[in-house]
Amino acid sequence: MPLRTLETSPHGAIMLDAQHTRFALWAPDAFYVSVELEHGKSIAMLPQADGWFEVETACPAGTLYRFNIDGERAVPDPASRAQAVDVHGWSRVVDPHAYEWRHSQWQGRPWHTAVIYELHVGAMGGYTEVEKHLPRLAELGITAIELMPLAQFPGERNWGYDGVLPYAPQASYGSPEQLKHLIDSAHAHGLAVILDVVYNHFGPDGNYLGQYAKGFFHEDVHTPWGAGIDFERREVRDFFLDNALMWLLEYRFDGLRLDAVHAIDNPGFLKELAQRVREQVDSGRHVWLMLENELNQASLLKDDFDAQWNDDFHNVLHVLLTGETDAYYNDFAEQPTAKLARCLGEGFIYQGDITRHGHARGEPSADLPPSAFVAFLQNHDQVGNRALGERLHQLCSPQALKAATALLLLGPMIPMIFMGDEVNAAEPFLFFTDHHGELAEAVREGRRNEFADFAAFHDPEQRERIPDPNALPTFLQSMPSFVENDHAQLYRHLLSLRHLHVAPHLPGAVALGAQVLAEGAVTARWRLGNGSLLQIDLNLGELPLDHPAPRHLIFQTPAEQGAQLPPHSARVSLSPAGEHF
Secondary structure, three states, X not given: OOOOOOOOOOOEEEEEEOOEEEEEEEOOOOOOEEEEEOOOOEEEOEEOHHHEEEEEEEOOOOOEEEEEEOOOEEEOOOOOOOEOOOOOOOEEOOOOOOOOOOOOOOOOOOHHHOOEEEEOOHXXXXXXXXXXXXXXXXXXXXXXEEEOOOEEOOOOOOOOOOOOEEEEEOHHHOOHHHHHHHHHHHHHOOOEEEEEEOOOOOOOOOOOHHHHOHHHEEEEEEEOOEEEEOOOOHHHHHHHHHHHHHHHHHOOOOEEEEOOHHHOOOHHHHHHHHHHHXXXXXXXXOOEEXXXXXXXXXXXXXXXXXXXXXXXHHHHHHHHHHOOOXXXXXXXXXXXXXXXXXXXXXXXXXXXXXXXXXXXXXXXXXXXXXXXXXXXXXXXXHHHOXXXXXXXXXXXXXXXXXXXXXXXXXXXXXXXXXXXHHHOOOOOOOOOOOOOHHHHHHHHHHHHHOOOXXXXXXXXXXXXXXXXXXXXXXXXXXXXOOOOOHHHHHHHHHHHHHHHHHHHHOOOOEEEEEEEEEOOEEEEEEEOOOOOEEEEEEEOXXXXXXXXXXXXXXXXXXXXXXXXXXXXXEEEEEEOOOOOO
């Protein structure tokens, strides 16, 4: 597969043939740049227009190299395809064609068939260990795995959002070839593979771009992680656009989830990324593009992106299931049942409404199909951003969780499951890093101070119970066990019903509205693409309701309900086309 030719040079080390490599670095603030090879050879790079430095030299795959800026400091390649050890050391020349694909005819899966399983590669033991779970996940009814970010980060343990070398898969998880083998094996099991990518910031340790390419950043734009990235610059845009294409073309990922695009605040870049992907990927392939976006920009979901993670769905259900209203749950504390009905009937809850923090948020979304929203009861954020990493089954009644799971897996939004959800894993998922020195201390104290506004952690002594992110046991505690149990059987049953009755008919599905039945109880209906009518009645309240069961039930919990909708219950019915409820 030939690499595409760009108007500007591709960033990094690009192999020209088996023995020759072109090195390119955008360093507009440098006077002199050389590439240093592992055995002491230093080669001056030739200055080009617009701040580029380039050189072509004899250099086979596997060679270790780094750049030297002005003879004063050695830095890794910001577009390194692999690191020898960590973010500060040598980069490695990679041949993108060395891996021999076993399932090269794989074309992906249609979006409407997606059942996504989000996982952390490190917490599951690395690329080869994740591969061992593929048969189990496929049998469960999962159709796609989503890997939390892989970009090389400092140390050996991290959620992945502190990555500083976006082109280099994390070395502590395995080699680039082992990552490709995981993807290849997933395709053999009929599983698509999605990658979470972070284009809104770099991590706090190991990013050297500001030393020789200050124009990469926009000092007047601030994000929670520092100066904003200047996406108006062609060189910067291409750095990330080429990265997206590398994952999709070289590694054959089936989709990308773009993290926190509200911190990018450049719709032009997002639209160009989507356009480039659609142009470069073979027309026969199914490639999915998803967003995380606090701004709820429904306009981005009309033509450019397939879906957005629907935090509104999670947040309002969490309030109803647990009664918690701290922090971001506070925006869902008032009239949560009405908010859930709006979510089921229109997609987003916040569609330009003013939050309790006084900010307008969102755009109208009622005209979007249900499949434009990725729904979840938990994800890495909503578990890991809890002080003690508790999972939902430890916070609410098992009956209510079972009912909410039925809504998730049989509703027409695209369901996502977080690793361990399917077995109610006892292990927490904690926030973990592998920083050292002053940064480690700052991260530890910053993490504990985040929870000062939570009722359970007002007292500083209480916050001392929050695990140290840098301690190895914090990471080890976050490695879930996967013991088969009744909850796994529930997932297996519900997903078999989804694949039989719901997923095939999602194209053309439309919401018909949702109504509040009582506090904590709603009913929602959708017309599927084949004309059948899907209805879900959900009661997360404490009182039974007089609400006779409709005909054509396909699932209910508890199993025996009669004419009432009991507390902590759900019913799902599917009426054939042309027949009313």
